[in-house]
Amino acid sequence: QVTLKESGPALVKPTQTLTLTCSFSGFSLSTSGMRVNWIRQPPGKALEWLARIGWDDAKLYTTSLKTRLTISKDTSKNQVVLTMTDMDPVDTATYYCARSYSTYGSDYWGQGTLVTVSS
Amino acid sequence: QSVLTQPPSASGTPGQRVTISCSGGSSNIVSNYVDWYQQLPGTAPKLLIYRNDQRPSGVPGRFSGSKSGTSASLAISGLRSEDEADYYCATWDDSLGGQVFGGGTKLTVL
Numbered sequence: 347q348v349t350l351k352e353s354g355p356a357l358v359k360p361t362q363t364l365t366l367t368c369s370f371s372g373f374s375l376s377t378s379g380m381r382v383n384w385i386r387q388p389p390g391k392a393l394e395w396l397a398r399i400g401w402d403d404a405k406l407y408t409t410s411l412k413t414r415l416t417i418s419k420d421t422s423k424n425q426v427v428l429t430m431t432d433m434d435p436v437d438t439a440t441y442y443c444a445r446s447y448s449t450y451g452s453d454y455w456g457q458g459t460l461v462t463v464s465s
Numbered sequence: 466q467s468v469l470t471q472p473p474s475a476s477g478t479p480g481q482r483v484t485i486s487c488s489g490g491s492s493n494i495v496s497n498y499v500d501w502y503q504q505l506p507g508t509a510p511k512l513l514i515y516r517n518d519q520r521p522s523g524v525p526g527r528f529s530g531s532k533s534g535t536s537a538s539l540a541i542s543g544l545r546s547e548d549e550a551d552y553y554c555a556t557w558d559d560s561l562g563g564q565v566f567g568g569g570t571k572l573t574v575l
Binding site: 383385392393394395398406407408409442444449450451452453455456457458 | 467498500502504509510511512514515516519521553555561562563564565566567568569
């Protein structure tokens, strides 16, 4: 059974760095073609893809936030970590991690974690 | 402003067939697979269609996807009240080097 769960602070202050952890089970990120993505959704708005990391440690970031994002993985712990620097109130959103395998879409998602940026 | 354009809303009555469009361009839809996601209120998105027209196991046959040129479509036949949700298209964009989502379509079952 594949599960993913996001964890991190619910509240961060402007200019702080956000660190989110995606803990997963039921699959291995060392399997060829496997990837974990981070997607966010501001309240009442659309989904926005942020970053992904693959079985081969290949990392990709959305162009608009590339300078602020870092994604990493710990295969032994079955975790993927996303850090976002210089947080701003516009970054208030529910952050999801999701598994994707090759080009088969993101088939498993975490429940999401709401992060509010406020002083 | 999303790279992929979806109508903000759609509606239908129970039993009807509804289609939701997703318009893109040569760097995204034309050259890459399109996925569709359903997001029920207060829940995480769920993969509905992958690789343009493939249904994951467990997704009813009432849902179907298609792609032609720079556009893709999601069709829902035999509309049911539980289909009321937000629907998002997604694909890869070769120019941006990342995944892109449409702005979402809110489906109302009247």
